[in-house]
Amino acid sequence: MSTSESDSVSASHQQVTEVLSLLRHELRTPVNGILGYSEIILDDLEGDESLSSNQTIINALNSLQICGQKILTNVNNHLVISTELVNNFESDFITVINLLTHDIVPIIDDIFEDCEILHHEEQLKASGTDIEKIESSTKNLKKIINLISQIKIASAEDILCIFRGENKHIENVQVNNPQNNRLKSDSEQKFGVILVVDDVENNRVLFSRQLQRQGYEVDTAVDGYQALEKLSHRAYDLILLDYMMPELNGFQVLSRLKSDQKLRHIPVIMISANDEIDQVIRCIEIGAEDYLPKPLNSTLLRARITSTLDKKQLRDREQDYLRQVESLSAKMTKELEMGRQMQLNFLPRELVQHPSWQFSAFFKPARQVAGDFYDLFELTENRVGIVIADVCDKGVGAALFMALFRSLIRIFSFQIQMGHRATFSPCSDSLSDLPILKPEQILAAIALTNDYVAIHHGDLSMFATLFFGILDLNTGELAYINGGHEPLIIISSDGKIKEHLKATGPAVGMMPQITFRTANTQIEPGETLIGYTDGVSEARDQEGKFFSKDQLYQIIQKPFNSGSGLIEMIKVSVLSHIDTAEQFDDITLLAIHHRGSPSPS
The missing domain is CATH 1.20.120 (Four Helix Bundle (Hemerythrin (Met), subunit A))
Known part of the structure; x- marks a missing residue:
């Protein structure tokens, strides 16, 4: 053939x-x-x-x-x-x-x-x-x-x-469509609004009667074009759509519905005297919810409509829930962004400027807000307070305590420095009227901060590993307390590790009346003090491998021209190690480089 x-x-x-x-x-x-x-x-x-x-x-x-x-x-x-x-x-x-x-x-x-x-x-x-x-x-x-x-x-x-x-x-x-005496009254609950689309008026009337008797509100359309017009002006819960209609048949109407983002969610039950499986499959494939042959069995019709509307109700609830989640997520994102901006305000807007010293820092939170922080503030013309800290945990709670720790340290430091009576003495009056004699005594601010957090917020078990030092810009003398923090490192002018400023006490805020020990060191011209949080040494790559302290020590002993140059090398290495993996913890770096006395003009 x-x-x-x-x-x-x-x-x-x-x-x-x-x-x-x-x-x-x-x-x-x-x-x-x-x-x-x-x-x-x-x-x-x-x-x-x-x-x-x-x-x-x-x-x-x-x-x-x-x-x-x-x-x-x-x-x-x-x-x-x-x-x-x-x-x-x-x-x-x-x-x-x-x-x-x-x-x-x-x-x-x-x-x-x-x-x-x-x-x-x-x-x-x-x-x-x-x-x-x-x-x-x-x-x-x-x-x-x-x-x-x-x-x-x-x-x-x-x-x-x-x-x-x-x-x-x-x-x-x-x-006509006379009101049946068994229809539900207007005051009774309707279970859904159904659009019946059929080119035969007798069918439309019959479907309407059957559906109204079951408690549904019914609207009708004489053809596909009128159905699409009505759908553009009113919301329907379900569409009963005749397959065989002139001009625009049921399959064509269904195709238009499913290609319209605003209408595609409305469930459609195809109804036709034509029971050929190929046409049923075509309708189901493009999104029809179900298919019923004429003449309709009222019990089957009731069951299919109930099932379809129940599924739609579940989908509607799911969509409402998702919209609420999206709205809440957007609101939380906005609020977290506001929190991030507020937290950035707690960090120094401008680093201390001095001809003999260079102060450099890098800060990258793991989330929108962080528990890490650093601070640099002038106590007197030639004395600078230095803080680098890591509040336990991450996220919003840690960020709130970060702000608390930072504010308390500043407030108590200035009170003691100015010779005023401390307005808060949680444990001992002996801390209320300290004379201004030595930097070590200014570090009493840490004791006050520790006691405030432990007494008022001890039930939350929030504490911070914290380094606080007082640097004399004239002499290079550094008096400090290291409350359980990673040791800060002094690098000599020839690139060797000169000293580790190890812990002199436990983390701050763990319990009241902790005794903190102060220590002293000297930063000579050409030397650099580098501090970091454990977000550096515990940075992980895609396979979960840590960056490690050994890698950090190898970097800091390489030649560098300034503190900012050293921080840049560490930053690039850590972020390259993390690559596309999720950042596990906040990353903070602080470098103080002693340039030495400026040359006379």
């Missing part, structure tokens, strides 16, 4: 499939009305003992249900797609139509008889409109049967043209 012959056969098969799909759709649509409205009347009987005991009414309604199911069985049996029918369409189609017509016409007559019986029952006056709708649906069914029984042309293409042309003249039943 040539390619052109193969394409021709394929096109012919597609037309046959389309003919059978179209006929199944058109026949099932009125059957949906027969079954749906007879079920509504049966439901109404449940609450009325006088009606539910009328066997004539019950028999007639049950008969309508049976008739509707028989028609569906015949449609399914006769209009099934088979290899034989596709291959021998021209010879077999008329036979199929004759068999279908022969089986369905008597059932149609039975339906009219049942409706006539129901009309004569005085007790069903309130249901008269629903009975008329059953009759209208049956008349539409009969029109379609009459149309297909007159088809004598066996070409699938011709049948499609004739049927579609005639189908435009098959009038849909125009019905």
Whole structure:
């Protein structure tokens, strides 16, 4: 078989499939009305003992249900797609139509008889409109049967043209939408707003009645274009979307919905008399929530809608939660940024300037805010307070205590330096009136700071490893306390490690009334004092390997021209070691280089 012959056969098969799909759709649509409205009347009987005991009414309604199911069985049996029918369409189609017509016409007559019986029952006056709708649906069914029984042309293409042309003249039943006496009142809770999209008005009315009886608020659209227009102006919880509609079919409407960021979250249940699996798969693949065939089973419809709306409610709650989390996260980020800016204000805005000395620092928190800090402040014209510290833990709590430690050290240092009585004496009055004699006595500020934190915040177990020194800029003499901090290092002018300024006491703030020991050293011209926090020596790479003190010592013994040059070498090495790994701890570096006396001009 040539390619052109193969394409021709394929096109012919597609037309046959389309003919059978179209006929199944058109026949099932009125059957949906027969079954749906007879079920509504049966439901109404449940609450009325006088009606539910009328066997004539019950028999007639049950008969309508049976008739509707028989028609569906015949449609399914006769209009099934088979290899034989596709291959021998021209010879077999008329036979199929004759068999279908022969089986369905008597059932149609039975339906009219049942409706006539129901009309004569005085007790069903309130249901008269629903009975008329059953009759209208049956008349539409009969029109379609009459149309297909007159088809004598066996070409699938011709049948499609004739049927579609005639189908435009098959009038849909125009019905009002009276308020059913079993609908929920306006004051009762609605469970969701549902948009029903169907080009057949009888179907829209029937779906609306069924859904309103279940407690839902219902809106309708006559085609895909009107549905999209309504969706642009109102929020819906669910869409019932007919597959086979003129101009813009259900698949095309669904495609547009799922490509729209504002509408794609609305769940869609496809409804059609066409039950071909390929079309079901197409709809599900692009985002349909579910699929229901016509005629609708009210119990199945109720279950599917309940399930779909429950899932939507969970998704909506999840989205609300995520929006709240995002909002909270944005707020926290903003507040943390404000905290970071405030914390930076606690660090020296400008480092001390002196012709004989160079002060340099580097600070990089692991998070937005840090527990590390350094400080440089002038006590007198030729005396500078030097602080480098690491508050235990990280993040906001550590940052708050960082501010507390820094402020207390400054306040107590200036009080003692100026010879004022200390305004706070947590343990001993002997610290309240210290004379200004030696730098060692100024270091009493550490004792005051320790006692304040331990007494007032001891339950939080917050403390800091802290180095505090007083540097005489004229002589190079350094008096200091090292409260459990990493040893600061003095590097000689020839690049050798001259001295480690080791701990002279425990961490500050651990317990009240700790005795701190002071120590003294000398920074000679050409020498550099370097201090750091454990964020340097414990910096980790992607494999968790530490930077280590040995690597640090190798760097600080390399040639450098200034304190700032030394800090730059350490910074580059540490950050290169961390690379793309997460920074584990805050990093702080402080360098003080003694240039020596300036040359006379």
